[in-house]
Amino acid sequence: MVAVFGKPKRKLSLAIITFNEEKNIQACIDSVKSIADEIVILDSLSTDKTKSIAKKNQKVRFFENSFQGHVEQKNLAISYCRHEWVLSLDADERASEELQKSILSFLEKEDVAEDGFQIARLTHHMGRWIYHSGWYPQRRYRLFRKDKAVWVGENPHDFIELKDPTKGGVLKGDILHYSFLDFSHQITTINQFSSIVSYTRYAKGHSFSLFKSILKPIGKFIEIYIMKRGYLDGIPGFYIALASSFSTFLKYAKVYELEKKFIEKPSNMRKDYGEKK
Structure with a gap:
């Protein structure tokens, strides 16, 4: 990460919930490890190699909890984050290069008025990126101040809601979603x-x-x-x-x-x- 001297840099927590994600978790971590200061993983008692793979990464703080529901689990993961700003990803998601640059730029800004930022999600399915069908851009809040946002919605269709919806912004770049194998x-x-x-x-x-x-x-x-x-x-x-x-x-x-x-x-x-x- 390239720091901007003379300006304070925000610290960023990455929050991920997992269950049997041995095929996805490392790629998810790799896509953001250069910009995240800590990676919080809340696992719901996986039976595969998710835990051992995740804990090999220096920035990972690994927690376990029986699965309560998507909304409940993601809010619990946020509570374990130590920094003011949180980026929330699923294990089958990656931050695009453009998104990584956008987040890095945000982290190096001196003043931020927003409490959260919406990010577009682009899904890969059946051999191609899906740009229509209601699947794109699907902008949702994924980067937010820990104490100014909460996961809500009907399980499993959860989403972040800002406590003050007037303090939202948009970041350039995509969350790349590898949702289905086939x-x-x-x-x-x-x-x-x-x-x-x-x-x-x-x-x-x-x-x-x-x-x-x-x-x-x-x-x-x-x-x-x-x-x-x-x-x-x-x-x-x-x-x-x-x-x-x-x-x-x-x-x-x-x-x-x-x-x-x-x-x-x-x-x-x-x-x-x-x-x-």
């Missing part, structure tokens, strides 16, 4: 995430609607493929729209199972999900 992985993730959403919604009193379970998936396909120009992403865009439609259907189907007491929790959810220990 289409099969996407379907597996959709199945897992729809279970979390349906379980969370049912707990909040949502009920099954046959009418919505028919119309909402159709509407979702039209939204992704036509309104959000998924057709410009080629064949992957078509499959993304279909997968999004299927995901919407699954959420209603699983609420139906829960409402009828066929199940207490979807079988593909972690047994400890939501259990405080």
Whole structure:
């Protein structure tokens, strides 16, 4: 890192939550280790080599906690950060070179009025970068003052919310998202995430609607493929729209199972999900 003499440099904490991320964690760390002063990893009891790989990195501070939910886990990770400014990434995300330069420039500024900065996320899927389908730019707050922001949202679809929304800015560059290994992985993730959403919604009193379970998936396909120009992403865009439609259907189907007491929790959810220990 090149310092600007005569000006104070902010210190930066990187916060990551993990579970069985041995294939991703090192690349995530490598993309920001030159600009982060500490790397806080909160792991939910991985059974692979995530812990051993992470702890080989000098800047890593490694913590473990049973998984409470995405929002809860990410807020806990922030609480372990020692510096005022936090960059939050998932293990399957990387900071682009342009983003690294933007963050470095920010760290070397003398005065900052903002409490947080939105960053675009660019996802690689089925052999190409996806620039449409509602997947880009998807700007969200990811760099923020620790005491001025909090993770909120419906698990697993979490997002950072500034306590004062008027104090936000935007950084140049992208968070590069390697979300899926292939289409099969996407379907597996959709199945897992729809279970979390349906379980969370049912707990909040949502009920099954046959009418919505028919119309909402159709509407979702039209939204992704036509309104959000998924057709410009080629064949992957078509499959993304279909997968999004299927995901919407699954959420209603699983609420139906829960409402009828066929199940207490979807079988593909972690047994400890939501259990405080």
